[in-house]
Amino acid sequence: MMKAVENTPSDRSLRPPPLIDDADENAAGERPVVLIVDDSADNLLALEAMLRCDDFVIATALSGRAALDILLAHHVAVAIIDVQMPEMDGFELATLMRGVEKTRDVPIVFVTAGSRETSRMFKGYEVGAVDYLWKPIDEQILRSKVDVFVRLERQRQQLLQAERMREMFVAILGHDLRNPLQGIKTATERTMRLTQDEEARKTLESIRQSGDRMARMIAQILDVTQMRAGAGLTIRRAPTELSLVVEQIVDEFSAHRRLLRVEYSGDTRGVWDADRLLQLVSNLVGNAVEHGPPGGHVHVRVDGRAPAWVKFEVHNGGCGLPKQLRDVLFEPFRSGDRTRGLGLGLFICKQIVEAHGGAIDVESTDETGTAIRISLPRRHADDAPLPAPLASGRSPQASAAAGPSPITETRRVILLIDDDVGVRESLELALMLEGFTVVAAADGDGAAARIVDERVAPDLIVSDFFLRKSATGSQVVMRLRELLNRDAPAIILTGGGSLVPAHRTALANSVRLGKPVEIEQLTRTIYDLLSRATPD
The missing domain is CATH 3.40.50.2300 (Response regulator)
Known part of the structure; x- marks a missing residue:
């Protein structure tokens, strides 16, 4: 039955209809x-x-x-x-x-x-x-048109829901994978320190490198998940010295040290996210070493001569990149060799540079090899002025990054909280071998009981962020500090990577570290926090 509506005046009071109840x-x-x-x-x-x-x-x-x-x-x-x-x-x-x-x-x-x-x-x-x-x-025409758009909207909602579920699955998977990986890496590093057998050390080194590769893949997946959710990369700016970031990465590539040629010029300080720069430099140097010709040198240059910018370049020799690869080099999942990774590394590098307001480009020919060049602004308009360099040429943060001398007085007590038994036991043993007294608990209630019932007075608290049977690690630390009546230094470990906003782990006198954490990095951070609390 066809119906028609005329646009005729009405005597009815034009009362605005209510919104959806x-x-x-x-x-x-x-x-x-x-x-x-x-x-x-x-x-x-x-x-x-x-x-x-x-x-x-x-x-x-x-x-x-x-x-x-x-x-x-x-x-x-x-x-x-x-x-x-x-x-x-x-x-x-x-x-x-x-x-x-x-x-x-x-x-x-x-x-x-x-x-x-x-x-x-x-x-x-x-x-x-x-x-x-x-x-x-015409009623039939109206209903037909509306039905088309309603079906499209329903399909859009289904796609969005599927995308949300997929991203949630990836985030949970990334976090849960980091817990067993933490146990593997901790056990491997501990065994490498104890064994003198050269063949065994080679095998353990291979396991360690595979663990590092898996950790990078998980971090990349979590970063991309965050970016696809529209949140962008989390950037935490602080005064940073790029030359020291490069030195740290060069130390990590100790097996290839003879291939690296590093040059510095000018002032390499700026206000950047040091962790993101470590990720950036590690990825670029790793790619240059891996894809360069056998025995060929990799040139790393940091140029801080410009007043407003610091330039960074990684250059290797060999054949240039094919044009079809150069055009998509910084796009996700477009790697020329998927057997070596997920094809996300350079995409994330580009996101890190752009999040800092910088620029990245590539130049590649068969005659000169491949060079990736980055320009980073030293600071943004709302950043605090950079501190004056120390007499040694290093910034205050750089000096802290070098790490304080280990505290060798009495054995310090570490309260360790993690609900994954494998991670808890591996970290407990590793910290004990480093000379600490370790008191472990599976959750916040267990940690509180150790303090209240057993009179444990920890010098430092190490807590996982995601604790299934209690509040977050940050909330647990705040509760424990109330019981101790002091702001005990704390380290928050998170497998959620950049998906966990910085403000959720922000605590005074604390440091956030991502899983899987290197024992050397964890130990250095513990010494740093304890040294701050130790009177001169």
Whole structure:
């Protein structure tokens, strides 16, 4: 049965219809929303009667302003908008919708009693209309058009839900993989220190390198998951010296030390995220060593002669990159050799550089080899001025990075909290071999019991961030500090990587370290925190 609605005046009081009520709001979370906008209450009622069904929620608005409120509050599958309205006509409303990110892609179907002049239709399409309906409206045509957009919206919601589930799965998997990996790396490092058998050490070194590779892959997956969620990379700026970052990476490539040629010039200080720069430099140097010709040198240059920028370059010889690879070098999953990694390293490098406001490019020929060049601004407008360099040429942070001398007075007590028994036992043994007295607990309640019932007074607390049976590690540390009546230094270990915002682990007199943590790094951090608490 065909029905028609005329846009006729009505004596009815034009009372603005309410927004979606609580019951409909819950339904709107699962059912698409169809918005109808018309300045005639009679027309709204007629259109709503034509479309009413259980497949979607109908929202109505008597004006453009009321429509914008609904559009900003809900995800709308399609907006059916009358062109001729007072104060704000349909074209003006469409223009405003296209200027707001949330409403930019909402399909618009214009309803009009006006002429079908081509120029007027083009004006509607220019402001974002996908279709027109002329009054009187054919019910079957209206329902058919709305059904198409409702199906598209339902498919979009299903895709978004699948994407959220996939990202959640990746994040949980990345965290849970880091716990057994922590145990493997800790046991490997401990055994390498104890054994003198050269063949055994080679085998252990191979295990350690494989563990490092897996840790990098997990970190890359978590970084990409965060970026796909729209959060971007987490950057924590602090005064940093790039030359010391490079030195640390060169030390990690000790097996290839003879191949590396490192040059520094000028002032290499800036306000950057030191951890991200370590990730950046490690990736670039590792790629250059791995993909360079056998026995060929890798040149690393840090140029700090410019007042506002520091330039960094990694250059190896050999054949240049194929043009088709150069064009996609910084795109994800586009690595030329997937057997060596996930194809995410250079993509993340580009994100790190751009998050600092810098630029990255590549130059590659068969004659000169491949060079990746980076320019980093020393600081942003809202950064504090850089401290003056020390007499040694090193910044205060650089001196701290060198690590304090181990504290050798009485054996220090470490309270270790981790709900993964393998990680807890491996870290406990490793720290005991480093000369600490270790008291372990599986959760916050267990740690509190050790302090209250056993009179344990730890010098430092090491806690995992994700604890299944209690609050987060940061919250547990705050509770334990209350019991101790002092701000005991703390280290928060997290396998969540950049997916855990910095503010969730931020505590005074504490340091955040990612899993799997190197025992040497953990020990150095413990000594650093304890030295700060030790009176001169």
